[in-house]
Amino acid sequence: MNKLSNSIVQLNFKKIVRTYIIFAVIAVIAVAGGVGFVFRDSLSYAWQYSKFSEAAKSMKEEDIRKEADKLAESSENLVDVLLLNGKNEVLYSSNKSEFGSGKFSLSPVEDMNSYLANSIDENVVFKFVKGEEFLLSSVFDFNFEKIQKDYEDAAFYEENHSEKTLYMLTYLVSGNGEYKVYIISNPYTTEGGESALSVAAAVGVLIIMIYWVLLALWVYQNSMKAKLKPFFWGTVVLITNIAGLLVYLMYKNGNNVCPACGASQEKNHQFCTNCGSQIEHRCKNCGMYVSKNDSFCSGCGEKQAR
Numbered sequence: 001m002n003k004l005s006n007s008i009v010q011l012n013f014k015k016i017v018r019t020y021i022i023f024a025v026i027a028v029i030a031v032a033g034g035v036g037f038v039f040r041d042s043l044s045y046a047w048q049y050s051k052f053s054e055a056a057k058s059m060k061e062e063d064i065r066k067e068a069d070k071l072a073e074s075s076e077n078l079v080d081v082l083l084l085n086g087k088n089e090v091l092y093s094s095n096k097s098e099f100g101s102g103k104f105s106l107s108p109v110e111d112m113n114s115y116l117a118n119s120i121d122e123n124v125v126f127k128f129v130k131g132e133e134f135l136l137s138s139v140f141d142f143n144f145e146k147i148q149k150d151y152e153d154a155a156f157y158e159e160n161h162s163e164k165t166l167y168m169l170t171y172l173v174s175g176n177g178e179y180k181v182y183i184i185s186n187p188y189t190t191e192g193g194e195s196a197l198s199v200a201a202a203v204g205v206l207i208i209m210i211y212w213v214l215l216a217l218w219v220y221q222n223s224m225k226a227k228l229k230p231f232f233w234g235t236v237v238l239i240t241n242i243a244g245l246l247v248y249l250m251y252k253n254g255n256n257v258c259p260a261c262g263a264s265q266e267k268n269h270q271f272c273t274n275c276g277s278q279i280e281h282r283c284k285n286c287g288m289y290v291s292k293n294d295s296f297c298s299g300c301g302e303k304q305a306r
């Protein structure tokens with residue numbers, strides 16, 4: 001037995017698994033907390049947005065105002081939340097922005113349907129995004145530079161195109177279609193968001209890797225105790241993980257275990273090839289191999305002396 005197998009055999013897996021679980025739980029909580037902290041603005045906004053869009057379906061004007069204020073407060077990047085009637089008249093503006101009074105109508109920029117010009121400020125162009133996309137963009141980094149470039153590429157023939165401010169816009173309609181809600185947001189990138197996600201991914205990979213190696217080590221130790229080619233089984237499980245583990249357990253359970261030393265023995269062995277103890281004997285009645293623990297013969301049903 002070389003040094004490596006020696007140390008693997010001495011591993012106390014109960015302790016190791018307990019330590020591993022504690023480590024994994026603490027790591028997951030710490031990472032989730034860290035990511036949550038970095039994305040706190042985005043998360044509070046996403047949460048409020050989903051609540052708002054769910055509730056907007058059946059809300060009265062007064063309730064919409066209240067929820068619109070909560071939504072506007074949830075993120076520093078919201079330019080405004082507007083409540084409009086069917087004639088595009090602004091009934092309510094949460095942030096009292098320049099779009100917050102009078103008539104606010106939108107029209108496509110040239111032939112680009114996802115870019116909208118408005119009736120209030122000709123220096124502002126809105127990038128229309130679907131609700132889900134809008135929501136995701138607040139949590140994950142939205143590639144706004146690309147949007148801006150797309151817009152400039154598409155509108156290159158337009159004069160002064162690059163001087164226009166680009167906002168993101170999405171809308172909701174109230175349950176009976178009486179009200180429209182426009183949500184206008186400043187595109188932004190969460191500071192440190194990318195590194196936070198990378199750290200989270202790295203910790204996740206680490207946790208899985210440790211589990212992966214531990215499983216292979218356990219199989220190595222277990223098969224060594226059962227005298228079952230530990231290097232072979234350890235390697236199989238190291239490569240195939242769960243699949244290899246299942247094959248190993250099936251193989252092992254198909255064999256007998258020597259009651260004296262724990263070595264795995266083929267079904268028809270009468271004596272352990274490792275320690276020489278008797279494992280099975282033959283039935284006196286029919287000559288069939290009978291396991292030492294069996295009370296009756298599987299071939300003829302004869303009661304076995306124990």
Ligand SMILES: [Zn+2]
Nearest residue numbers: 258261272275
């Ligand atoms: Zn034995």
Ligand SMILES: [Zn+2]
Nearest residue numbers: 283286297300
């Ligand atoms: Zn028998």
